[in-house]
Amino acid sequence: MDDLRLNWSTASDAARSICDGAISxxxxxxxCLARVSEVEESVQAWQFLDPEHALQQARARDQARREGQSIGPLHGVPVGIKDIIDTGDMPTEDGTVLHAGRTPAADAAVVAMLRAAxxxxxxxTVTTECATxxxxxxRNPHHPEHTPGGSSSGSAAAVAAGMVPLALGSQTNGSVIRPAAFCGVYGFKPTHGLISRHGVLKLSRTLDQMGLFARSLEDIALxxxxxxxxxxxxxxxxxxARIPFREIAAEEPPLPPLIAFIKTPLWERTDVDTREAFAELIEALGDRVVxxxxxxxxxxxxxxxxxIMEAEMAAALVDEYERGREQLSETLRAQLERGRAITAFDYQTALARIPLLIEGFDELFNRCDVVLTPAVAGTAPKGLASTGDPSFCTLWTLCGxxxxxxxxMRGANGLPLGVQLVGQSHRDARLLRTARWLAAKVGSAEAYDVKEATNGI
Structure with missing residues (x-):
């Protein structure tokens, strides 16, 4: 690791080096804090960051190792936490002035597990208003005039800019996959229900799912x-039972995977860059794609x-709407008002369609290992008034x-262009294995060099 600034190391490599005593x-x-000082003015990924508090935690981890205490799999590795996820020692403000200064009494389940590791x-890290x-x-680390995506914008940008090797996000529509694609990092949304949402801002219990951002597939598996x-x-x-994600993800598939390429009815929304890049990818995969x-x-x-989303959001954010609707954005206020008008019949009918949707894919997954589809319509749009179109993520989020x-890949403008793979529910580790196979098949797991692309900011 001597030839690489430590802030660019993966979480797995850093954890191994700390465990071995090669670094502290x-x-x-x-x-990582030095990198934040270099680029935060341009990227603005952090909602709350206390350098001394981060260093105190690091010193405590080093002291524990010197004393021979148990070493967890992420011992001493810094992680960014989306600001809708409760932290007992830091504010959690949910991207809204209505929660300004809020400091929870306890950690969310995911934060407690990270600390235990x-x-x-x-x-x-910065989130959009109530994760909407x-x-x-x-800003996008590759170009500050372009969106980083949302709602997990700060987490994706912090990993892409070399501020932390790993960060947590969440997805109710496209809030992990889209910012990962725009910022040029790995973004993973596991099967619905695999990761606890206790202590995370609730928008939609049917749709809310946790997610991870990293610069390697090994880190996602870890x-x-x-x-x-x-x-x-x-x-x-x-x-x-414990799932050995890293072991399975690192395996060679028993047979070369068969990949189902699905354009979806949204294909006309894609940019020319996306169509050309996918055409090249499909050609490279040959008979392994249908x-x-x-x-x-x-x-x-x-x-x-x-x-489903707007009906459940209206119920989840009823207090915010009732006591502070004038301080909500017009967009969020309109969503909540539409949600309040949805009938119980329409809501329950929509919920009842989800199991049928999932069953509709069973035959496909009996034939094919994964689905290949765009993550987004194109590279990150210029302008900061929108976080981009999440539509290419919606179906898969709905199905969990x-x-x-x-x-x-990257577009003609040099910005990253994400490839989305979707797996069958509860076959997450196999999805990661196929993702590693695909990355190797097209050339390299670092086909888009995020360090090179963002180091000049």
């Missing part, structure tokens, strides 16, 4: 090993998702299927 957690955090909680559409202050578990406080989860049409039952997914954005 304090030194790693110092270099030895991680240093670096700080809170209205953007926060974060994060899943730490975070996937049952939690009686989140009824979507259940007790389960083009497939969506099941007819999936064609109204956007409407079903909107009905695992999805990953791979930073394998």
């Amino acid at each position: 957690s304090e030194r790693l955090v110092e270099e 030895g991680a240093v909680i670096m700080g809170k 559409h209205t953007p926060g202050k974060t 994060g899943c090993e730490i975070l996937v578990s049952g939690d009686e406080r989140d009824p979507a989860t259940r007790p389960r 083009e497939v049409e969506l099941p007819e039952i999936a064609l109204d997914a956007l409407k079903l998702h909107q009905t 299927m695992p999805a990953i954005s791979l930073p394998l």
Whole structure:
């Protein structure tokens, strides 16, 4: 690691080096903080960051190692936390002035698990307003005039800019996959219910899902090993045996995967760059890819998702609407008002379609290993008034299927262009294995060099 600034190391490499005594957690955090000082004015990824508090955690981790205490799989490694995820020692303001200064009494389940694994909680990353559409202050690390995506904008940007090797986000529509694609990092949304949402801002219990951002697939697998578990406080989860994500993801597939390429009815929304890049990718995959049409039952997914999301958001944010609607953005206020007008019949009918949608993909997954589809319509749009179109993520979020954005391509403007792979529910580790195979097949797991692309900011 001597020829690489430590802030650019992966979480897995950093954890191994700390465990071996090659580096200290304090030194790693110092270099990450130095990177923050270099680029935060341009990127603006952090909502709350106390350098001394981060260093105190790092020193405590180093002291524990010197004393021979147990070393966790992320011992001493700094992690960014989306600012809708509760932290007992830092504010959690949810991207809204209505929660300004709010400091929770306890950590969210995912934060507690990260601490138990030895991680240093670096700080809170910027989110959009209540994790919805209205953007926060974060800029795309590759070009500050372009959106980083949302709502997990700060987490994706912090990883892409070399401020932390790993960060947590969440997705209710496209809030992990889209910013990962725009910022040129790996973004993973596991199967719905694999990771506890206890202590995370609730928008939609049907759709809210946790996610991870990293600069390597090994780091994604490591994060899943730490975070996937049952939690009686989140009824979507259940007790389960430990899944060896890293071991499975590193394996060679027993047979070369067969990939289903699905354009979806949204293909006309894609940019020329996206169409050309996917044409090249399909050609490179040869007989390992087949083009497939969506099941007819999936064609109204956007409407079903909107009905469920807005009805549940209206209930989840009823206090914010009742006491502070004038301080909400027009966009969020309109969403909540539409949600309040949805009938119980329409809501329950939409919910009942989800199991049928999932069943509609069973035959496809019996033939094919994964679905290949765009993560986004194109590279990050210029302008900061929008976080981009999440529509290419909506169906997979609605079905609760695992999805990953791979930073394998770039547009003619030099910005990253994500590739989305979707797997069958509860086959998350196999999805990561296929993702690694695909990255190797097209040339390199670092086909898009995020360090080179953002080091000049």
